[in-house]
Amino acid sequence: MKRLVRDVSRxxxxxxxxxxxxxLCPDETQNSxxxxxxxxxxxxxxxxxxxxxxxxxxxxxLAGVAAAQQTSGGIRGIVRDDTGAVLVGVxxxxxxxxxxxTPAVDVTNSQGLYRFEGFPVGIYTLTFELSGFGTVxxxxxxxxxxxxxxxxxxxxxxxxxxxxxxxxxxxxxDTVRAQYGTNFQRELVENIPTTRNSYFDILTSVPGVKADxxxxxxxxxxxxxxxxxNAFQMDGVDISSVxxxxxxxxxxxxxIEELQVLGIGVSAEYSGFQxxxxxxxxxxxSNELRGSVSTYLVSDWMQGNNTPDEExxxxxxxxxxxxxxxxxxxxxxxxxAIGQFQRSDERDVPVGVELTDDVVARSANKYxxxxxxxxxxxxxxxxxxxxxxxDWPTSPSRTQPIGTRxxxxxxxxxxxxxxxxxxxxxxxLEVSGGGIYIRDDWGPMFHDLETPGRFDxxxxxxxxxxxxxxxxxxxxxxxxxALTHYADDFVGSHDFKFGAQFLRSxxxxxxxxxSGVFYYDYTGDYNYYxxxxxxxxAMYRAPxxxxxNVDTNSFFVNDNWTVNDRVTLNLGVRYEHMSAGIPxxxxxxxxxxxxxxxxxxxxxxxxxxxxxxxxxxxGKTVAKASYGRYYGKISTDWFKQQATSxxxxxxxxxxxxxxxxxxxxxxxxxxxxxxxxxxxxxxYTDQFYIGLERELIPDLRLxxxxxxxxxxxxxxxxxxTGVYEEMPFEDLFEGVTxxxxxxxxxxxxxxxxxxxxxxxxxxxxYKSVVIQANKRFSRNWTLNGAYQWQRGFSYAxxxxxxxxxxxxxQGAGGFGADPNDLTNAYGRMPSDxxxxxxxxxxxxxxxxxxxxxxxxxxxxxxxGRVINVPLDQGIRQVLASPRGTxxxxxxxxxxxxxxxxxxxxxxxxxxxxxxxxxxxxxxAAIELRNNSSSAGDDFLQQTETIFPRSAMFxxxxxx
Numbered sequence: 001m002k003r004l005v006r007d008v009s010r011x012x013x014x015x016x017x018x019x020x021x022x023x024l025c026p027d028e029t030q031n032s033x034x035x036x037x038x039x040x041x042x043x044x045x046x047x048x049x050x051x052x053x054x055x056x057x058x059x060x061x062l063a064g065v066a067a068a069q070q071t072s073g074g075i076r077g078i079v080r081d082d083t084g085a086v087l088v089g090v091x092x093x094x095x096x097x098x099x100x101x102t103p104a105v106d107v108t109n110s111q112g113l114y115r116f117e118g119f120p121v122g123i124y125t126l127t128f129e130l131s132g133f134g135t136v137x138x139x140x141x142x143x144x145x146x147x148x149x150x151x152x153x154x155x156x157x158x159x160x161x162x163x164x165x166x167x168x169x170x171x172x173x174d175t176v177r178a179q180y181g182t183n184f185q186r187e188l189v190e191n192i193p194t195t196r197n198s199y200f201d202i203l204t205s206v207p208g209v210k211a212d213x214x215x216x217x218x219x220x221x222x223x224x225x226x227x228x229x230n231a232f233q234m235d236g237v238d239i240s241s242v243x244x245x246x247x248x249x250x251x252x253x254x255x256i257e258e259l260q261v262l263g264i265g266v267s268a269e270y271s272g273f274q275x276x277x278x279x280x281x282x283x284x285x286s287n288e289l290r291g292s293v294s295t296y297l298v299s300d301w302m303q304g305n306n307t308p309d310e311e312x313x314x315x316x317x318x319x320x321x322x323x324x325x326x327x328x329x330x331x332x333x334x335x336x337a338i339g340q341f342q343r344s345d346e347r348d349v350p351v352g353v354e355l356t357d358d359v360v361a362r363s364a365n366k367y368x369x370x371x372x373x374x375x376x377x378x379x380x381x382x383x384x385x386x387x388x389x390x391d392w393p394t395s396p397s398r399t400q401p402i403g404t405r406x407x408x409x410x411x412x413x414x415x416x417x418x419x420x421x422x423x424x425x426x427x428x429l430e431v432s433g434g435g436i437y438i439r440d441d442w443g444p445m446f447h448d449l450e451t452p453g454r455f456d457x458x459x460x461x462x463x464x465x466x467x468x469x470x471x472x473x474x475x476x477x478x479x480x481x482a483l484t485h486y487a488d489d490f491v492g493s494h495d496f497k498f499g500a501q502f503l504r505s506x507x508x509x510x511x512x513x514x515s516g517v518f519y520y521d522y523t524g525d526y527n528y529y530x531x532x533x534x535x536x537x538a539m540y541r542a543p544x545x546x547x548x549n550v551d552t553n554s555f556f557v558n559d560n561w562t563v564n565d566r567v568t569l570n571l572g573v574r575y576e577h578m579s580a581g582i583p584x585x586x587x588x589x590x591x592x593x594x595x596x597x598x599x600x601x602x603x604x605x606x607x608x609x610x611x612x613x614x615x616x617x618x619g620k621t622v623a624k625a626s627y628g629r630y631y632g633k634i635s636t637d638w639f640k641q642q643a644t645s646x647x648x649x650x651x652x653x654x655x656x657x658x659x660x661x662x663x664x665x666x667x668x669x670x671x672x673x674x675x676x677x678x679x680x681x682x683x684y685t686d687q688f689y690i691g692l693e694r695e696l697i698p699d700l701r702l703x704x705x706x707x708x709x710x711x712x713x714x715x716x717x718x719x720x721t722g723v724y725e726e727m728p729f730e731d732l733f734e735g736v737t738x739x740x741x742x743x744x745x746x747x748x749x750x751x752x753x754x755x756x757x758x759x760x761x762x763x764x765x766y767k768s769v770v771i772q773a774n775k776r777f778s779r780n781w782t783l784n785g786a787y788q789w790q791r792g793f794s795y796a797x798x799x800x801x802x803x804x805x806x807x808x809x810q811g812a813g814g815f816g817a818d819p820n821d822l823t824n825a826y827g828r829m830p831s832d833x834x835x836x837x838x839x840x841x842x843x844x845x846x847x848x849x850x851x852x853x854x855x856x857x858x859x860x861x862x863x864g865r866v867i868n869v870p871l872d873q874g875i876r877q878v879l880a881s882p883r884g885t886x887x888x889x890x891x892x893x894x895x896x897x898x899x900x901x902x903x904x905x906x907x908x909x910x911x912x913x914x915x916x917x918x919x920x921x922x923x924a925a926i927e928l929r930n931n932s933s934s935a936g937d938d939f940l941q942q943t944e945t946i947f948p949r950s951a952m953f954x955x956x957x958x959x
């Protein structure tokens with residue numbers, strides 16, 4: 001029998017480790033339920049304080065330099081006479097219910113060109129006037145988020161009619177920017193079937209976006225990039241978390257004016273992503289007092305069963321949602337406001353779990369407030385406040401009963417303030433500021449901070465309790481400014497944009513195991529370790545705190561250079577100085593020193609180049625191409641565990657003779673076993689794109705795109721000092737034995753140094769072809785549909801789904817830290833669904849009936865078989881077969897929505913809605929057990945499926 005390699009004895013379970021206080025603060029010894037109640041009260045007070053303080057901070061910041069983020073769109077075009085000659089001096093005015101204040105005015109230049117930038121998304125009316133020519137008014141011009149509409153106009157000589165009103169459809173081709181993305185306007189968002197938990201549900205319909213779940217998670221791989229490398233924005237403010245990079249604010253679905261996913265050909269103005277920028281622009285008030293009251297309901301009798309052979313199919317008790325919104329003028333044409341409140345409650349379970357009384361409901365309150373003001377003819381201001389206050393228990397599963405799951409309680413207020421000043425018809429200043437402020441508790445389901453949790457490596461089952469309590473405090477404040485200047489008669493026309501952006505963020509986490517310990521068991525056939533029974537080892541850890549800050553100073557210049565009426569060049573470059581470290585901190589009256597200098601310093605230079613070429617004279621067919629380098633954002637997960645306020649772990653194996661955990665197994669001290677490479681370089685993506693856009697019919701655009709992405713300088717953990725020896729391991733599966741080479745650590749655990757470093761031995765590449773059709777809402781219908789083929793290869797772990805494409809920690813658990821992680825690790829990406837087809841559409845029928853639809857047909861994502869390999873460093877999960885050996889079932893999901901409007905006068909209506917989700921009752925698995933060691937006969941058993949066919953009933957009254 002092979003005996004456990006033991007470390008030198010260090011005495012008792014925590015003796016010998018760096019001494020720590022036993023509590024983080026005196027209050028943490030109080031009753032756990034009271035702690036949670038006090039936490040919620042303090043979080044509410046904090047939310048209100050943030051709202052007041054941030055208004056002051058951001059207003060003061062406007063006096064300094066600050067950055068424009070993408071919250072608007074533009075219109076441009078060339079005005080000619082009947083002979084085709086350009087007209088100089090044409091006065092062009094633009095007005096919209098979406099834009100507070102007086103109409104915007106521009107005058108055509110020597111090339112007959114007019115331009116409007118920084119317009120809020122919405123429907124505009126443009127008026128063209130020139131002495132001696134007839135006035136033309138063009139209605140129904142749609143401004144989309146991040147796009148420039150090309151609207152050329154022809155003026156005839158003055159006749160009998162003073163004004164000619166044109167109501168033809170607005171252009172749908174962006175002839176200026178060589179970028180590729182997907183936009184969802186309000187008309188589509190409001191009329192398609194969605195679960196309404198969050199806007200993430202819609203994102204799963206976007207080509208290139210791959211997710212683990214249908215809805216309500218911000219874990220996405222976009223165009224093959226890792227899940228932590230997306231940027232989420234709301235009204236121009238980055239709402240991504242500082243540590244793992246996902247969106248933390250979940251704004252109410254009803255406040256969305258327009259939603260955009262943009263990841264290809266993005267200009268130098270934007271950064272912080274290797275995947276995509278996911279951008280929300282919220283609704284604003286108007287000159288009319290408008291409001292709505294709505295409620296949505298799903299009940300147990302409204303759900304079907306797509307797993308009839310299961311003892312416990314997926315079940316829902318209820319899902320309830322109530323919304324109230326009111327907006328209108330405070331001062332007409334000067335000051336608008338809008339406010340919204342949402343309350344949601346949900347109680348359900350996935351397949352394999354019984355819906356018992358102890359399954360805790362999820363609940364959330366969401367608050368939204370926005371003000372738009374015209375300070376003068378040249379000055380505008382917009383202020384947004386959004387906050388979620390939630391109690392969100394994590395769903396149980398087959399392998400994790402309700403008592404072992406965490407419960408998340410928190411708030412995350414968001415502040416956004418934007419100021420624009422027009423110097424003249426050639427120069428525009430945009431200044432913005434704001435941030436997100438996260439206060440989040442992640443702890444045991446029933447607030448039991450005494451009972452230790454357990455996990456069984458042999459069965460893969462959790463028991464007893466959740467691991468402990470984590471408290472996360474994250475502050476992320478941004479200020480920015482951009483100056484736009486139009487320069488004409490200089491080898492064509494130029495749209496110059498110069499900007500500076502500054503970001504300051506702090507991430508602090510405190511944690512403690514329940515009673516200072518967490519237990520691992522092993523129920524199985526292996527006889528590798530010298531222990532008796534199912535007890536394996538215990539991890540002892542004192543309360544801990546770890547933290548990090550990230551500062552980013554960015555500068556960019558961008559030029560959209562219109563060479564002639566067919567060709568536009570997008571030229572840009574971005575410079576970023578990024579630094580990160582660990583600040584000094586005082587916790588529980590004890591001072592802890594941070595890093596004397598930055599642990600990480602990056603100097604990033606990002607070139608961005610694009611070209612658009614009009615292939616016809618009317619701007620209906622445009623070819624596009626672009627190249628760009630996109631650097632990732634710094635995650636505090638790379639280094640924050642190194643904080644001196646962190647606590648080590650003393651792992652002790654079970655001793656059958658003494659009946660206690662007293663055999664030294666391994667130790668881990670973050671101040672000795674963790675490091676950040678002093679020569680660390682930032683990871684980046686080189687991106688190439690070529691595409692063709694064609695307006696097929698008015699308001700319908702077809703895009704064909706080819707995308708290539710190559711990623712480099714991967715930042716992952718690595719044990720740079722541990723000594724490992726190769727050894728054979730026999731893997732018996734379904735009667736067939738294979739011999740794998742595994743790596744056994746022969747050095748002491750205290751000698752390992754897990755370093756966040758660049759992994760030159762990693763590789764990741766991605767190619768995709770996308771065909772997308774986009775039909776704006778007109779003639780009673782709207783549509784967005786896409787087909788995508790993709791192929792991506794990367795190093796990734798053995799988990800199923802896109803979450804395997806992530807950093808996953810700095811220590812021994814981080815992917816790549818142990819050489820066994822790389823066995824069979826290179827292959828098709830976990831997100832690599834070869835084919836996908838998505839359609840979202842809404843159609844207005846007579847008698848005020850609306851039909852909305854969402855359809856998804858997608859190939860299954862690849863995965864491999866995982867086994868447990870017991871080694872001296874502990875059990876390692878190893879890919880016994882490469883990804884692609886198995887694939888999840890293809891998803892084939894159709895959801896429908898039926899709306900009937902009952903109109904009461906001009907501005908009042910009652911909408912009755914009925915949604916049907918998963919009409920085909922798809923049984924496709926989202927998660928399953930792919931560890932043959934722990935699953936045994938239950939290998940490939942589904943632990944989560946697409947939720948079965950269900951319905952939702954809704955009432956909405958608008959006034």
